[in-house]
Amino acid sequence: MKEFDYSTVPHYKFYRFATTVFGPIFRGIYHIKYKGIENIPKNNKRYIIAINHTCALDPVFVALADGIPALHFMSKEELFKNPVVAWVITHLYGFPVKRGQGDTTAVDYAKRIIDENHILAICPEGKRIKDKDGVPQEAKSGVARIAKDTGASILPVAICAKEKIKKGVPVTVVFGKPLTVSELGLDKDDCTREEIKAAANKAMQTIAKMREEELNGN
Numbered sequence: 570m571k572e573f574d575y576s577t578v579p580h581y582k583f584y585r586f587a588t589t590v591f592g593p594i595f596r597g598i599y600h601i602k603y604k605g606i607e608n609i610p611k612n613n614k615r616y617i618i619a620i621n622h623t624c625a626l627d628p629v630f631v632a633l634a635d636g637i638p639a640l641h642f643m644s645k646e647e648l649f650k651n652p653v654v655a656w657v658i659t660h661l662y663g664f665p666v667k668r669g670q671g672d673t674t675a676v677d678y679a680k681r682i683i684d685e686n687h688i689l690a691i692c693p694e695g696k697r698i699k700d701k702d703g704v705p706q707e708a709k710s711g712v713a714r715i716a717k718d719t720g721a722s723i724l725p726v727a728i729c730a731k732e733k734i735k736k737g738v739p740v741t742v743v744f745g746k747p748l749t750v751s752e753l754g755l756d757k758d759d760c761t762r763e764e765i766k767a768a769a770n771k772a773m774q775t776i777a778k779m780r781e782e783e784l785n786g787n
Contacts (some may be wrong), residue, residue, distance in 0.1 A: 571655065573665050575678045578685050583660040584639050592633045595626070598736055603634050604783070605744035610725070612639065614686045616722040616747055619712050621705040621776050622692035624734045628663075630742050631690065631726055641682045642690040668695055676715060683719045691715075693773050704762065705777040715769035717755040722747040723772045727779035743779050748772055 594600065603637040610616055618640065620627050628642045639662060646665040666675035682689045693708035705727075716723050725745040730738050748757045753768040760768075 708773035
């Protein structure tokens with residue numbers, strides 16, 4: 570596997586090409602609808618998009634929303650072993666993370682993305698939820714730790730579908746209101762591990778509530 574260059578945040582023309590050309594196709598295949606677009610910050614780019622992880626296309630669904638900046642997203646390291654797949658993901662601003670190993674290199678790169686006014690996207694659960702009826706599960710601490718260290722708000726986004734996502738199954742993407750570090754209890758100098766974990770789960774619980782409300786027609 571070719572080593573990913575964490576030393577700089579790149580710019581690729583392929584991202585805009587791919588979203589422009591293939592976006593309408595994905596929107597049609599999955600009948601994607603968007604709600605809460607007005608909650609996407611317009612002038613402030615210091616935020617992290619947190620998404621429930623239903624399938625491999627979650628970041629794509631979010632990235633195709635009107636008016637949203639390019640997303641830089643964490644992807645499991647295993648996806649980068651295939652050189653063709655690695656090239657595509659890299660040029661769509663994905664970057665590898667070693668799951669469950671406290672990958673500080675990837676976390677530091679995530680902070681750099683925010684500090685350079687790009688948008689970071691994370692699935693806080695850390696892996697796809699393949700069972701449990703797709704109900705969002707407990708979050709890892711990473712999203713809250715990055716929010717605390719950068720001062721970035723967390724923008725909760727719920728991927729909603731009434732059955733397992735596949736071709737022809739309608740998908741609704743709901744954007745919630747940003748959660749500030751103050752609202753998450755991360756605005757003090759020192760936070761315990763428990764407080765950071767609680768903040769991550771508060772974001773995840775917000776996503777779960779948004780999803781439940783959407784699926785129940787509220």
